[in-house]
Amino acid sequence: MIQEFKKVWKQYTIGMLWLLGLLWPMLGIHADGTLTFQKTVTVWSYLLAGTFVCLLIYLLNTSGYLKFVSNPLSRATGKMKSATSALPTWVWFALIFVAALFYPQFAGRYGTDVAINVLLYICLGLGLNVVVGLAGMLDLGYIAFYGVGAYSYAVLNSVYGLGFWVCLPFSALFACIAGCIVGYPTLRMRGDYLAIVTLGFGEIIRIILNNWMSLTNGPNGILGVKPIGIYWPIFENGFTFEHIWVKKLQFFYYFALGLAIVAAIAVKRLNFSRVGRAWESIREDETAAELMGVNTFIYKLLAYAMGAVFAGLAGAFFAARMKFVSPESFTFLESAMVLCMVVLGGMGSIPGIILGVAALIALPEVFRQFDSYRMLIFGATMIIMMLFRPSGLIPAKRVGTRSEEKEG
Amino acid sequence: MEYFIQQLINGITLGGMYALIALGYTMVYGVIQLINFAHGEFFAAGGYVGAIALAYFAGVGYMDSHPVICLTASFAIAMAYCAYLAVGVEKVAYKPLRKNSRLAALLSALGMSIFLSNGMMLTQGVYDKVYPGELFQGRFDFGMVTISYLQILIVSLTACLLVGLNLLVFKTKIGMAMRATAQDKTMSALVAIGSNRIISLTFAIGAGLAAAAGIMYGLYYGSVKYDMGFVPGIKAFAAAVLGGIGNITGAMIGGLIIGMVEIFGAGYISGEYKDVFAFIILIGVLYFKPNGIMGENIDDTRV
Numbered sequence: 176m177i178q179e180f181k182k183v184w185k186q187y188t189i190g191m192l193w194l195l196g197l198l199w200p201m202l203g204i205h206a207d208g209t210l211t212f213q214k215t216v217t218v219w220s221y222l223l224a225g226t227f228v229c230l231l232i233y234l235l236n237t238s239g240y241l242k243f244v245s246n247p248l249s250r251a252t253g254k255m256k257s258a259t260s261a262l263p264t265w266v267w268f269a270l271i272f273v274a275a276l277f278y279p280q281f282a283g284r285y286g287t288d289v290a291i292n293v294l295l296y297i298c299l300g301l302g303l304n305v306v307v308g309l310a311g312m313l314d315l316g317y318i319a320f321y322g323v324g325a326y327s328y329a330v331l332n333s334v335y336g337l338g339f340w341v342c343l344p345f346s347a348l349f350a351c352i353a354g355c356i357v358g359y360p361t362l363r364m365r366g367d368y369l370a371i372v373t374l375g376f377g378e379i380i381r382i383i384l385n386n387w388m389s390l391t392n393g394p395n396g397i398l399g400v401k402p403i404g405i406y407w408p409i410f411e412n413g414f415t416f417e418h419i420w421v422k423k424l425q426f427f428y429y430f431a432l433g434l435a436i437v438a439a440i441a442v443k444r445l446n447f448s449r450v451g452r453a454w455e456s457i458r459e460d461e462t463a464a465e466l467m468g469v470n471t472f473i474y475k476l477l478a479y480a481m482g483a484v485f486a487g488l489a490g491a492f493f494a495a496r497m498k499f500v501s502p503e504s505f506t507f508l509e510s511a512m513v514l515c516m517v518v519l520g521g522m523g524s525i526p527g528i529i530l531g532v533a534a535l536i537a538l539p540e541v542f543r544q545f546d547s548y549r550m551l552i553f554g555a556t557m558i559i560m561m562l563f564r565p566s567g568l569i570p571a572k573r574v575g576t577r578s579e580e581k582e583g
Numbered sequence: 584m585e586y587f588i589q590q591l592i593n594g595i596t597l598g599g600m601y602a603l604i605a606l607g608y609t610m611v612y613g614v615i616q617l618i619n620f621a622h623g624e625f626f627a628a629g630g631y632v633g634a635i636a637l638a639y640f641a642g643v644g645y646m647d648s649h650p651v652i653c654l655t656a657s658f659a660i661a662m663a664y665c666a667y668l669a670v671g672v673e674k675v676a677y678k679p680l681r682k683n684s685r686l687a688a689l690l691s692a693l694g695m696s697i698f699l700s701n702g703m704m705l706t707q708g709v710y711d712k713v714y715p716g717e718l719f720q721g722r723f724d725f726g727m728v729t730i731s732y733l734q735i736l737i738v739s740l741t742a743c744l745l746v747g748l749n750l751l752v753f754k755t756k757i758g759m760a761m762r763a764t765a766q767d768k769t770m771s772a773l774v775a776i777g778s779n780r781i782i783s784l785t786f787a788i789g790a791g792l793a794a795a796a797g798i799m800y801g802l803y804y805g806s807v808k809y810d811m812g813f814v815p816g817i818k819a820f821a822a823a824v825l826g827g828i829g830n831i832t833g834a835m836i837g838g839l840i841i842g843m844v845e846i847f848g849a850g851y852i853s854g855e856y857k858d859v860f861a862f863i864i865l866i867g868v869l870y871f872k873p874n875g876i877m878g879e880n881i882d883d884t885r886v
Contacts, residue, residue, distance in 0.1 A: 193671045200664055201706040204635050208642025313689055360870045367618040367689055368869055371820055375862035378817070386855040507813065511697055518690055551701040557694025558676050561687045 180234065187230055195219050275432055279425040287424045291496065293536045294431035295489050298438040300516045300528045302485025305442060307514070308523035308571065309451060310478035311458030313370040315510055316357070316377020320350040320483040322384060322505035324490025329397040329500045330390060339403045343491050350487025351480045353380070358479035362472060377510060384502040396501025403430060403495050427496055434492055438485055439525055445481070446523075454478055455523075508550065515553045518560055521567020530568055585727030590850045591843070596734045596803065598842020599741035603796035604819035605826070605834040605841075606748065607789025613765040613829035614785045615681065620692040621672055622793060623816020624699035625665045629794025630807035631703060632661040634712045641715050658740075661798050662791035669790030670783045672699075678779070696812075704809040711806040737799045744795060745835055748788070752831055761785060765829065814858060818845070821865035827875030836877065840864075 195215070202215045235241045259267065279287045299321060306314045324346040331342045357376045361369060384391050391397065403426075406416040421427055445451050453474045456464040465471050494500050512535070520531025535556075539549050560567065604626050611619045636657040640646045646653050676695045680688040722731040752758035763771040764781045772778055800815070801807045822841040826833025841861050849857035868875060 190671075190675070193667075197664075197668060197671070198706070200632055200635060200660075201703070204639045206635075206638035206642050208639060208644070307686075311686065313686055315693070360866060364869055364873070367685065368824075368873070370689055371618060371817065372866055372869055375817060375821075375865050378814075379859050379862050382856060382859055508697070511693065514690070514693070547705060548701075550697055551705065554694045554696070554698030554701060558691050558698065561683075561691040561694065562676075562679055565683060565687045 180238075183230070183234065187226075191219075191223055191226070194222065272436075276429075279428045284424060287428050289537060289540050291424065291428050291431045293533055294428070294435040295493055295496075296513065296516065296532045296536055297435045297529055298485055298489040298492075299513050300520070300532050301438045301442045301525065302482040302489070303513050303517050304482075304523065304525070304528050305445065305454075305485070306478050306482040307517055308521075308528075309446060309454040309458065310475055311454075312362070312475065312478065313367075313373075314479070314482065315370050315374035315507070315514070316380070317373075317482065317486060317513060318505050318507070318510040319357075319377040319380035320353055320486035321490040321493065321509070322380060322500075322502070323353045323483075324350045324487030325494040325500045325504070326384060326391060326397075326490075327487070328491040328494045329400045332401050332494075333397055333399060339401070339491070339495055343488065346491035347484045347487045350483040350490065354480040354483030355476060358476045362475045362479060374507065374510075377507065381502050381505055384505070391502075394502060396499055396503075398499050400494050400498045400500065402498060403427065431492060431496075434488060438488075439529070441485075443525055446525075450474065450477065512550075512553060515557050518557055519568060521570045523571030524567065524569050527567050527569035527571070534568075586850070588728050590846050592728070592730055592734060594843035594846035595839065596737050596842070597846055598839035599738055600796040600799050600803075600838075601815065601819045601822050601842050602835045602838025603741060603744060603792045603799075604815060605822035605838045606745075606831060607793045608820050608823040609826070609828055609831060609834040610761075610785050610789045612823070613831075614761065614782055615677070617677060617685070617688050617692065618820065619677075619786075619789075620689070620816075621676075621695040621699055622789065623812030623814075623819070624696050624703070625669055625790040625812070626793040626797045626800070626815060626819075627700065627703060627807065627809065627812035628668060629661045629665045629790075629797030630801040630811065631707055631712060631797075631809075632664045632794070633657045633798035634714055634801055634807055636660045637715050646715065658795060658798055661794040665790040665794035665797075666787035668699075669786040673783060673786045678782075700810055700812060707809060709809065711808050713806045714801045733802055737803060740795070740799070744792060748792065748831070751788075757784065817865075818858075818861040821861045821868075824865055824873075825868050825875055827877040830875065830877045833875055833877030837875070 198219055199212070199215045202218065203211050205211065232241070236245065278290060282290065299317075302320075303314065303317050306312050306317070327346040327349040328339065328342045331337045331345060332339070337345075357373065361372045361376070364372060385394055387393070401420065403421040404418055405421060407419050409415050409417045421430065453464070453469045456467065456469055457471050457474060461471055493504075497504075516531040516535050517528055518531075519534060520529070521527030535553065539546065604622065607622050607625065608619060611617060611622070637646070637653065640653040640657070672695055676691045677688060680691055720732075722729050750758075752761060760771065760776045760781055761784070763774070763776055764778050768778050771781075796815075797807070797812075800811070818841055819838065822837035823834045824837070825840060826835070826837030841864065844860050844864060845857055848860040852860075
């Protein structure tokens with residue numbers, strides 16, 4: 176035990192000294208030919224204090240000194256679990272649904288805006304979950320399909336004047352076609368090659384959006400995209416329908432909520448269908464799946480196209496909400512962010528992804544003053560999750576061990 | 584014709600830089616079969632440290648009196664810094680995951696890449712960092728074709744580094760140990776090669792070469808930016824794949840080809856789509872000849 180602690184402390188000290196050596200050239204050497212140490216040491220001491228506290232908690236927890244905190248906590252969570260299982264699941268779903276339904280009445284404009292963001296990202300995250308979590312293919316160009324969906328609606332609307340509900344299937348269709356075009360040549364590859372090729376394709380799509388001036392108006396983007404239009408029943412002098420634009424955020428929130436619910440149900444149904452089982456078998460061991468008669472190529476293409484469809488739908492909603500699209504919204508960092516949400520929540524688990532999205536969209540809104548640290552923390556989150564809890568905050572229920580892990 | 588020769592010279596300059604970055608990818612892949620996503624960030628960090636060092640020397644006043652020494656020292660500092668960075672990155676983000684699934688290692692590498700580029704943004708600011716521009720202003724004129732001193736410096740330095748690396752890998756004991764580890768970790772451990780040290784060394788050498796490329800990039804284009812590692816990183820990866828991943832000579836040739844293709848594509852087809860050509864080559868190579876032009880047969884499960 177003591178030996179282990181000694182080893183940990185040694186590693187920690189070396190690591191922090193290494194960090195100091197990394198920080199100083201970046202912060203302490205100035206162009207006017209002076210060398211300073213104060214700023215470096217200040218930043219470093221903040222980091223030192225933060226990591227020290229984390230390490231201390233981790234060590235105390237592993238050695239059992241924190242039982243007086245963790246025991247009541249685990250008992251409380253156990254009680255909560257038994258309490259939740261006392262009521263049937265649909266009651267909880269109904270409660271959450273009702274809470275979501277009344278949320279905009281209490282939240283105000285800003286809160287609703289954040290909630291809409293969360294709901295759109297839930298749809299994106301669930302779509303990426305089909306590709307990464309179920310079929311086990313790392314897709315780094317996912318946001319391109321979001322872009323295709325958004326641009327489909329924006330172009331069809333601004334050029335041809337089509338309404339939102341007509342364009343929505345087209346957005347999904349075009350994203351699906353884009354997914355098939357990208358997927359067809361790439362899906363014969365595995366693992367890391369696939370990741371980098373999808374990354375390349377994502378960039379290609381973004382560059383095309385950026386340079387196809389006649390269709391997409393290039394880097395300036397498309398302005399004046401119409402919001403969602405609906406027919407609303409009017410009961411004055413008889414019963415008529417009137418066409419109105421959904422401009423209020425509250426209304427839009429309900430459409431986004433509907434989208435997220437549809438996405439969640441669809442992914443759940445897919446997961447527990449024959450197709451979902453085929454995907455999971457591909458994820459666990461592609462060669463074995465092929466031997467068992469799963470047509471791996473078709474199923475991988477299906478997973479890819481399915482993920483693209485969800486992204487395309489979310490993209491159309493995004494365009495309708497922002498009333499503006501530009502290639503700036505569909506960079507690689509967005510892909511990485513969605514991926515980070517999926518990884519944080521737990522690949523393959525729907526509640527996990529909802530939690531991950533909520534954590535990574537809502538928490539930065541709360542800590543607004545640390546906004547510039549956001550991507551830094553995202554990156555760190557990905558590393559830490561992979562190191563300590565690779566299955567995510569709420570792990571998926573049905574995950575086997577991969578064959579590669581055993582080969583080591 | 585003059586235009587063609589001019590583009591050829593530009594292409595060799597750019598291709599040399601890509602080759603230097605690609606070597607890091609290919610060496611790391613050869614040893615631990617992992618795509619080091621953070622490699623582009625080593626390139627950017629090298630560019631930054633070079634800029635900082637050169638600015639410091641200029642500020643102190645050495646630059647006017649001893650420009651050659653200052654430049655050499657900046658290269659040395661940046662390469663050492665990136666080697667130091669890479670060894671730590673490997674220990675933190677890759678080593679604990681070596682036994683885990685490839686997806687976990689890949690995601691961790693991706694997280695590291697985002698972390699590093701944003702770390703650079705926070706410490707150095709979001710704006711371009713300008714290189715001291717008065718270095719190597721001269722040029723040779725051959726009619727319509729011009730070669731700047733800087734291009735000569737970049738090409739010759741690249742050639743020196745590539746030759747040096749080849750000597751290191753193929754003529755020394757350390758190189759032999761590296762090749763042995765790349766072929767079979769267990770066997771090489773049995774003949775007393777510490778695989779952890781060799782892996783660290785591989786990361787350090789790859790990052791050092793990327794840092795050299797970073798300074799060259801900064802000198803050539805005049806400025807560096809925190810997110811500049813991303814696109815050259817993918818292009819260099821395309822170069823590594825084109826040459827056959829894991830193959831050092833292949834990476835050099837691949838880098839030159841990618842650089843040429845980019846320059847000629849931008850010059851003769853379309854400047855706006857210049858980034859697309861490298862990606863198309865990458866996809867085409869992976870589709871038609873995944874082993875690359877120099878690669879041996881790769882085991883199916885690895886690809």
